[in-house]
Amino acid sequence: MNPTAAVQLVGISKSFPGVIANSNIDLVVRTGEVHALCGENGAGKSTLMKILYGMQQPDSGHIEVNGAQVRFRSPSDAIKAGIGMVHQHFMLADNLTVAENVLLGAESEHGIGGKARRRIAELAATTGLRVDPNLPLARLGVADRQRVEILKVLYRGARVVILDEPTAVLVPQEVDELFGTVREMRAQGYTFLFISHKLDEVRSIADTITVIRRGRCVGTVDPRQVTSRRLAEMMVGSELPDPGSRESTVTDREALRVEDLTLLAEDGERRVLDSVSLVVHAGEVLGIAGVEGNGQTELVETIMAMRQAASGRVLLGHAGDGAGTEGGQVDLTPLGTLRRREAGIGYVPEDRTRHGLLPSQPLWANRVLGYQSRPPISRGVLLDVRAARADTERIVTEFDVRTPGVDVPAAALSGGNQQKLVVGRELSGDPVLLIASHPTRGVDVGAQAMIWEVIRGAQRDGLAVLLVSADLDELIGLSDTIKVMLRGRLVADADPATVTPEQLGAAMTGAAL
Amino acid sequence: MSGLRGRLLAPVLAVVFSALLCAVALLFSGDHPWTALRVMISQVGQGTTAVDIVNSAAVYYLSGLAVALGFQMKLFNIGVEGQFRLAACVAAIVGGLWVLPPVLHTVMIIVVALLVGAGWAGVAAVLKAYRGVSEVISTIMLNAISTGVIAYLIRPDTFGVLEGNNISTRPIASGGHFPGITLGTKGTLFGMVFVAIALGIGYWFMLGRTRFGFELKASGESPTAAAAGGVNARRMTVVALLLSGAVAGLIGLPGRDFAYTLNAPQGYGFTGIAIALLGRNNPVGIAAGSLLWAFLDKAALALDNIGVPREIAVIMQGVTVISVVIAYEIVRRYELTAQRRRVAAEANLAFAPAESPPPGPPPPGSPPPGSPSGPTGVAPSEAR
Numbered sequence: 001m002n003p004t005a006a007v008q009l010v011g012i013s014k015s016f017p018g019v020i021a022n023s024n025i026d027l028v029v030r031t032g033e034v035h036a037l038c039g040e041n042g043a044g045k046s047t048l049m050k051i052l053y054g055m056q057q058p059d060s061g062h063i064e065v066n067g068a069q070v071r072f073r074s075p076s077d078a079i080k081a082g083i084g085m086v087h088q089h090f091m092l093a094d095n096l097t098v099a100e101n102v103l104l105g106a107e108s109e110h111g112i113g114g115k116a117r118r119r120i121a122e123l124a125a126t127t128g129l130r131v132d133p134n135l136p137l138a139r140l141g142v143a144d145r146q147r148v149e150i151l152k153v154l155y156r157g158a159r160v161v162i163l164d165e166p167t168a169v170l171v172p173q174e175v176d177e178l179f180g181t182v183r184e185m186r187a188q189g190y191t192f193l194f195i196s197h198k199l200d201e202v203r204s205i206a207d208t209i210t211v212i213r214r215g216r217c218v219g220t221v222d223p224r225q226v227t228s229r230r231l232a233e234m235m236v237g238s239e240l241p242d243p244g245s246r247e248s249t250v251t252d253r254e255a256l257r258v259e260d261l262t263l264l265a266e267d268g269e270r271r272v273l274d275s276v277s278l279v280v281h282a283g284e285v286l287g288i289a290g291v292e293g294n295g296q297t298e299l300v301e302t303i304m305a306m307r308q309a310a311s312g313r314v315l316l317g318h319a320g321d322g323a324g325t326e327g328g329q330v331d332l333t334p335l336g337t338l339r340r341r342e343a344g345i346g347y348v349p350e351d352r353t354r355h356g357l358l359p360s361q362p363l364w365a366n367r368v369l370g371y372q373s374r375p376p377i378s379r380g381v382l383l384d385v386r387a388a389r390a391d392t393e394r395i396v397t398e399f400d401v402r403t404p405g406v407d408v409p410a411a412a413l414s415g416g417n418q419q420k421l422v423v424g425r426e427l428s429g430d431p432v433l434l435i436a437s438h439p440t441r442g443v444d445v446g447a448q449a450m451i452w453e454v455i456r457g458a459q460r461d462g463l464a465v466l467l468v469s470a471d472l473d474e475l476i477g478l479s480d481t482i483k484v485m486l487r488g489r490l491v492a493d494a495d496p497a498t499v500t501p502e503q504l505g506a507a508m509t510g511a512a513l
Numbered sequence: 514m515s516g517l518r519g520r521l522l523a524p525v526l527a528v529v530f531s532a533l534l535c536a537v538a539l540l541f542s543g544d545h546p547w548t549a550l551r552v553m554i555s556q557v558g559q560g561t562t563a564v565d566i567v568n569s570a571a572v573y574y575l576s577g578l579a580v581a582l583g584f585q586m587k588l589f590n591i592g593v594e595g596q597f598r599l600a601a602c603v604a605a606i607v608g609g610l611w612v613l614p615p616v617l618h619t620v621m622i623i624v625v626a627l628l629v630g631a632g633w634a635g636v637a638a639v640l641k642a643y644r645g646v647s648e649v650i651s652t653i654m655l656n657a658i659s660t661g662v663i664a665y666l667i668r669p670d671t672f673g674v675l676e677g678n679n680i681s682t683r684p685i686a687s688g689g690h691f692p693g694i695t696l697g698t699k700g701t702l703f704g705m706v707f708v709a710i711a712l713g714i715g716y717w718f719m720l721g722r723t724r725f726g727f728e729l730k731a732s733g734e735s736p737t738a739a740a741a742g743g744v745n746a747r748r749m750t751v752v753a754l755l756l757s758g759a760v761a762g763l764i765g766l767p768g769r770d771f772a773y774t775l776n777a778p779q780g781y782g783f784t785g786i787a788i789a790l791l792g793r794n795n796p797v798g799i800a801a802g803s804l805l806w807a808f809l810d811k812a813a814l815a816l817d818n819i820g821v822p823r824e825i826a827v828i829m830q831g832v833t834v835i836s837v838v839i840a841y842e843i844v845r846r847y848e849l850t851a852q853r854r855r856v857a858a859e860a861n862l863a864f865a866p867a868e869s870p871p872p873g874p875p876p877p878g879s880p881p882p883g884s885p886s887g888p889t890g891v892a893p894s895e896a897r
Binding site: 304306336337338339340341342347349354355356357358359360361365368369370372373378381382383385 | 721722723724727728730735739741742745
């Protein structure tokens with residue numbers, strides 16, 4: 001028993017169909033510290049926090065608060081125990097005032113009269129919220145809304161505050177202000193659990209850092225004694241099979257040309273993609289490195305026309321005579337997602353359960369997704385179910401998808417087998433270009449090796465691959481060229497033959513290469 | 514739980530449960546449940562009852578189908594009511610004014626009904642697709658508006674004619690009547706029954722065999738995955754609602770009075786919602802639901818004759834719908850937890866030697882097919 005532990009998680013495990021989110025995780029958070037929880041998307045951070053906040057029940061393991069074992073059946077149990085959570089996506093009512101938002105659901109604390117108002121004013125000072133509590137929430141900016149969220153959990157008596165990726169929505173100055181508030185509150189004895197994957201931020205604010213990878217606790221370190229590089233290594237891992245050496249298959253035929261692609265944030269002027277230009281040749285793997293949230297997802301989704309670019313062009317195909325001319329290239333700019341797919345793009349999305357699969361549909365119906373307009377799957381407006389089933393059987397055999405049959409719902413498969421199905425499907429239309437977003441995230445080592453081999457093989461046959469990955473070994477091992485993305489721009493090039501994961505990790509955080 | 518057994522378990526449980534509940538209600542009101550049940554069943558063989566049940570089931574079927582088309586895409590078309598009433602009214606007006614040669618006349622009336630139903634739903638579709646207005650709100654409002662529009666259209670000084678105490682549209686000449694099949698003393702089977710069957714087959718074919726049906730289901734199941742797969746969500750919304758409205762337009766054409774009168778039937782659109790729920794949007798399920806509903810309608814009359822309160826049939830209709838919804842949810846949750854346990858057990862086996870490279874093949878007895886795990890709660894939620 002650790003007498004100074006505000007919160008202790010012991011042996012927490014949690015699995016969902018097809019995914020092990022947490023496996024035997026231990027975490028000790030001391031009173032009055034800022035404890036950062038680091039890990040890539042999908043590593044299991046959010047699941048762990050949902051368990052701590054009572055939103056989900058662990059399959060095994062238990063939680064201790066101030067040394068006493070507790071069991072949270074719902075968030076209200078966690079709140080009673082003094083644990084509050086500020087979600088990444090705010091849970092606020094725009095049409096209510098600041099004070100009403102704070103009071104909503106907590107009327108029993110101090111009523112809704114003068115006493116409640118005084119308490120709100122008191123706590124508002126703590127959180128650095130300087131607006132009139134009677135202002136409608138709709139008038140507040142993002143940073144102030146976040147403070148209202150913090151105020152809400154404090155008002156409910158929280159001493160331990162979970163901040164779920166709090167900086168994702170903030171601009172740099174606001175991040176500094178938030179960190180100032182967090183430091184002041186820490187001095188007053190509050191404890192923070194800070195979830196993030198931004199290494200520099202974590203290093204500047206945290207007293208202790210715990211890194212999670214693939215649902216397991218990799219280690220707990222002191223930020224003063226660890227470098228960003230070492231942290232990046234812990235997050236992405238280096239224990240992977242060696243991608244090995246090979247001869248180049250890069251040709252000079254352009255498969256994809258992206259020119260000055262710019263994408264604006266949905267809420268305004270912020271440039272999520274800022275004049276991104278790149279070329280991928282047939283037989284080439286172009287790797288995009290970057291800390292999560294710097295525009296990689298948006299780049300891929302804009303190329304797929306799932307997001308509407310503000311300006312710029314996307315061209316596909318191969319130049320007939322020399323680069324630069326448009327002979328043989330198709331201008332995809334005005335086309336929608338389906339037409340771009342038909343033109344010859346295969347797309348392995350980063351989140352297969354949200355973007356790649358229809359979970360409750362059988363495997364063969366999942367084979368249809370994205371190919372519903374093309375032979376062999378369809379003839380005109382009719383689907384050829386028999387052909388779809390036959391081709392799904394082919395993928396199952398060829399890509400070693402472990403399943404009892406093609407009528408099983410996709411959700412029943414493990415993550416690795418789901419991903420093999422997606423990869424097999426996306427290579428089946430004989431594409432010119434494969435866009436692979438984190439193709440081996442959340443899959444077992446066997447599936448990972450298999451997917452790498454498949455990408456290699458397709459590359460040898462002349463496929464162009466745009467690879468986005470947070471796994472630096474994967475990037476270096478597979479890519480012929482690496483570009484580093486930072487704040488929506490491509491800021492540096494790296495040669496995978498010479499660059500080390502450490503150098504790449506540094507470049508991702510903005511250091512010169 | 515797989516195949517037919519799994520699919521039938523929930524509805525059968527629900528019907529049995531609601532029958533039991535009604536039996537209890539009957540006992541409380543001092544009637545004998547057994548007698549009531551016998552009367553309900555034996556009435557089917559009497560007079561034109563059997564044919565009447567099929568006829569009104571056909572109407573319910575169209576309505577259920579219209580609602581189910583929206584449900585496939587998670588669109589809740591509450592406006593089937595307004596769509597069918599307006600379509601029936603306009604079709605009756607046009608049919609009464611323009612007299613064409615026999616078959617053409619009927620076809621024209623049907624086409625007008627289809628177009629008006631689709632058009633009225635189209636208002637909600639456009640609002641939803643281009644302005645993000647919830648189709649629930651807009652269709653409810655359109656229902657209210659259609660009542661006003663109909664009242665205006667059948668005034669004697671617009672298109673209506675005064676007949677005694679009733680206002681009606683001009684009656685449709687016999688050449689425009691929808692043909693039926695006369696079965697002697699058993700009654701007349703409306704032609705709409707065959708239209709309903711044909712539409713049911715078309716609906717099944719569309720969902721399972723066409724690109725459009727696939728895109729509809731995909732958008733309903735996962736809008737994000739559908740978008741990544743190149744499905745145009747906006748187009749799907751519009752087309753799904755237009756189709757739903759077009760089918761709704763056919764509801765008002767069964768052809769008993771060949772005109773639209775003040776006391777034209779109402780409420781089919783709302784019944785359709787209940788029937789689509791009963792049938793789980795499945796073409797055969799909806800057929801079973803409509804037949805059950807029509808049977809209970811008739812049973813109400815038969816019960817009345819022996820002095821049992823007819824409301825018992827209405828109670829049974831309501832209880833059946835609720836029980837079906839609950840039974841499906843219970844079965845779904847049960848299967849979900851069962852599946853989770855299986856996968857977790859499997860995962861732990863595979864995870865035990867996790868440090869050593871490739872895990873072996875999955876243990877035998879992998880998850881069985883056909884478990885309808887809903888998307889809710891299954892997807893591992895992760896921060897983004």
